[in-house]
Amino acid sequence: MLIQATNKLRDELNLKELKPKERPPLFSWHANFFRLNRRKTVVLVNDATDYTVILYGLKKDDFNNFEDRVKAGIRRAFEREGIKASLIEKYLDQFEDFCYQKAKDRSYIARMNNSCKMTKRFADRLNENEIYQSRVAKNINNMSRKDDKKDYFYPDETLQHELAEYFGEKEVIQTQAAVLKVELELGEYQAWRKIIVPLNYTFRELHNILQKLYNWQDYHLHDFFVYSEEKDKTKNWNQSEYHRDGFKAVLNLAMNQENLDYNRDQLNFAAEDFEQAIENEVKLKDVLPARIKYIYDYGDNWHHYLETEEIIEDYNKNTPSFLEGEGTAPPEDVGGVGGFSEFMSIISNPDHEEYESMLEWAESQRFKEYDPEDIKSDLRLYIY
Template sequence: MLIQCTKKLLDTLKKRPDHVENVPPLYSWHANLLTINRRKTVVLMNDVSRYTVVLYGLKAADFRKLDGLIADAIRRTLSDASVNPEIIERYLSASPGCVYAKTKNRAMVARLNKACENVQFRGEVLDPNDLIQSAAGRGTSKILVGNSSGDYIIPDEVMYKELAKLTDQPVIQCRAAVIKATLVLENHDVWRRVVVPLDITFRQLHRILQVLFQWTDSHLHEFTVYKGGKPSARLVCDKEALDFPGNIPMFMENDRLLSEFARKGICIIYAYDFGDGWNHVLKVESIDENSTKNVPVCLEGKENTPPEDVGGEWGYEDYLKIMNDPTHPEHDERVEWSGDQSDQIFDLDDVNFRLETML
């Protein structure tokens, strides 16, 4: 693997740059060293696709074993994107080890700097307990960027096309579930049907549901898995909840994958905002064992979601009554209170755009 480093990174590695020619762009990466949240961070950008891989919180000892960390980071980032493991290993074995050289030219450095900016923008979500920041790399690789011909590309799509040339197998290989999520409302039919990869955590499922229903992630939430009509597991977002165990096994949502519980026909209740009491019934309608889509996709949906903090179902009915009556004495006050939520509508294209860039 050819790693073309900025001077700052070469100085940190205490390496003299090698002179290397004729390395295929798929096996060539540009790399920079920067500081994010006071932690040393290496950002790698693939030359042909601009796919991004991130190492975060590096110590002096880590730089001495950077070859292995780079291979591990590429492997984990592609694996978390549901790339076929055989293709990943074929890619890594085709160019074992790392050779370090100077950056190629100003154009490539400009592209690398843009990738670094996009990683820095995601600084608040970087995990201080993990060297390999798979989510940041994959998220950055979903951002539309320009190329030398004046067109725009999405790095991960280009990377998958390049990897496809190494084999006749599908690049993306994962299991996925079709889930119908219904917001429990007596007088309204609010639901979304979505395809989600099964190898996501319940924390990621929470984020997907927030996008689907246009919530703002301003309140606590939890999941309850039902088996045979009875609750069999609770997945919570707050560690303090673990101090109050009940008769149902309780787990942190970050520690469990959807695949551990999802079966055709199973029911999961997603509770959001315990004050307003928004309950969503998640029904697993089917399982696709050979999905080639590694991001959630909303297939269809119906009706809009109530505004945040509206006061639950009763408050929502009162809100609608006032909003639909311009002569009501509280109408103007409610319009001002609701702000952007007053004209919030379910837009399938917008929802899918947001879903595609989140995992």
């Protein structure tokens, strides 16, 4: 493996002698060192694909074992992509020896600096307890770039293509996934969606997907409940853990530590017999197949019920897939189920005295009618 390191990284590694060797671009990475959130950070960018790997919060021991950290970072990132385990091993087997040289090609340095800028852009999404920031890296690798010919490409897709070509593999991605049917409770109306989601996604990523499915703008608080097959007749409709079909909650997932503490202490979830966790620390594979409820906006109180219809063992994509759906979702802050009913009544009647003003308000809320093609497009661009 060839690491083409900036001056700052070479200083941090205390590299005295450089013994550069030629490596194919797929096995050559440009790397930079900087501080982010006052933590030592290294960003590596693959020469052939612009694929980014992020190492965050590195300490002295990590730099003493830098080669191991790099290999582990690449492994974690590739696993997060859903790349086949056998192909990851083939790739890492090429790195029996590491060599370093100075980063001097202006084009590659510019591309590396671009990845560093994007890493800083998502600084608030980094996991403070993790070195290998595969979730943020996945978001960066899912964003379009321009090549030397000014054509657009995606680093994650380019990586898959290069791996397939180099190793002669037809299928690069192989992971488990779930077919989920989601139903938003809307009283007299209905809005359901069916999607495929890789099981290595976290519940934070599922939250982001659900936001896109229903055109929510992520203005409000949310959380999840996971249910067992057991029934619980002690709960009623005004308790957040309640399930409309009476199933027993076994897990509550809060959006962050602050909300978890609030649920535990203020809502007295500590006295309940279900577990609590933070959504970005739990993956779908940890709980599915299961029934799930996603609550968004505790003012309007939108309840989304998720059912696992199928587990796919050999899903060949690393992104969610929208299958089908029906029904327009409400705009933000419409006033819950009752408010949405009134809203639909007004905008379906051009003679209503509030028709024009309601359409203007709806536009300000980014309201739009159900369009499956819009959903497919939004899912390709969603934030991980």
